[in-house]
Amino acid sequence: MRTRTLGNGGPNVATLGLGAMAMSGAYGPSDRAESVATVHAALDAGVTLIDTGDFYGTGHNELLLAEALRGRRREEYTLSVKFGVLMAPDGRFAGQDGRPEAVRNFLAHTLTRLGTDHVDIYRPARADPNVPFEETVGAVKELIDAGHVRHLGLSEVDAATVRRAHAVHPVVDLQIEYSLLSRAVEPEVLPTLRELGIGMTAYGVLGRGLISGHWSAGHSAGPGDARAHVPRFAEGNVEHNLALVEALRAVATAKGCTVAQLAIAWVASRGEDIVPLVGARSRERLTEALPAAELTLTPDDLAAIEQAVPRGTARGDRYPSAFMAGLGVGN
Template sequence: MQKRPLGNSSLTISAIGLGCMGMSEFYGATNDAESILTLNTALDEGINFLDTADVYGPFKNEELVGKVVRKRRDEVVIATKFGIVRDPNEPAKRGFSGRPEYVKACCDASLKRLGIDTIDLYYQHRVDPTTPIEETVGAMSDLVKEGKVRYLGLSEASAQTIQRAHAVHPISAVQSEYSLWSRDIEEAVIPKCKELGITLVAYSPLGRGFLTGQFQKYEDLAPDDFRRNSPRFMGENFDKNIAIVQLLTRWAEARGITPSQLALAWVLAQGETIVPIPGTKRVSYLKQNLEAVDIMLSKEELAELDRISPKEAVAGTRYVEAMMKFLNG
């Protein structure tokens, strides 16, 4: 497995990480035994960067990942997040908190669920508009001093917020959706991360599965799949977006690779400071994704992909309107 340095840290992480969210929620039926097998296989294959969050489940995903991590602690760089508040009785509702006392309580709870003494990378999942980022990162910095956390990260933060946070304590990673159909961060966030030596962790590098080509119609999504409520998967947007995916699929097949491998290879080609974390709960997809590390795209091929899927081509927003205002906070 190729490795890439984690920004502003002493750690190196696998060039492809593993997003664990779907193992517990959101993407249809789950199977803990299959997920644990996938987690162990990922470590066996050289993936050392696992991504979870307290909100996934909620709480169940950290417990699941912890069953593997605590037994193979020396092999894992574990990242988790706080900041999205869910009511266990009404999990569809969302709130946000970056209050210092909340930060510290969440960290203690995550450590307990994971069954470990220290979190390698601790993210604020969404920027709390009611709490200055300096206060939130100050509390996160205290966790580093206490030995509960090694390095700090932000998720879906604007360039300005990243700069302010980094002035309080070095930021090692910024996580954002980034793929062939989600490129809005190229204008300001990615340049700011490069300027400050921060790794960009790309979640949903497969376009929430859309870029794999497995969905040909809206009905292909499971009834309980949250993507049924995603603007990019609905109505005319689906039809417009699937047309792009079909072009990418034909391009990939002509090159002898899968559409998902193409999508990952494209992200990897954007630079050593970017690490994709595709999510999967199946060993077969995991191994397929890993092969993307060895796929090299030429400048000419990258230019052709830009022509097929230009920045402005995707139809629909990444999230519903209520959630969009909390992106790039």
């Protein structure tokens, strides 16, 4: 698989990365053995960037990755870890903590769960409104200086916050939602990243499955599936959004690929400084996604995609209303 470099002086990684969140119950139950096999298949296919969060499954995801990565050479993969989200015992979101002492504590537990001596990219999942962001990223800088972390990354912050963090320590990438349905980064955030020499790891490239080509209007999120609370999947919105997917399917059919492959390739086509994260939790979905790394989109293809899914036409917010205020950009 071809590679891309995240930011100036950042890690060189494969064109596609693997997002592991869905392997820990975010979209309902998952099969542990299949999750481990999917990580193995991704590494064997040349995927090198694996993204997780210490709060995914309240530690479950890091322990799962430790199992999946056991026996693999450490230089074979790049670990991206988010921190700072607090969870209650019942799995509910309980706020954020960006205090420097908390950052150090989070990393200590992460290193133990993952069974490694360093994290390649360490990033606050959100900016804690009660802690100056410079203090949070300053703590990561100290961990970099101590050798426990290789690079500073960010997640879901606006352009001004990117600048503030970058002034404390060079940022290699911003992880943020970017897809045909979510393009709010384009006016200000993406130009700022390019001005500063910062890459992007794009998550939600398939809109949490909405533009995968496998979701239907009659489908409902099962128990424990967070999509049951996402406005874009709500009745009245999902039908509109799936009509966009059907228009995209016509373009994909003409191109000789699947809807998912086209949607992933579109994100990858937005620049060599962008690495799409594929949130596969099964080898079947991973196998479908991987060819997107080699799919070249012509100007005519891009025009057809834009016509099928014009910017800003998705209906419904990308997160429940309670979470939208904490995001750096909107939809």
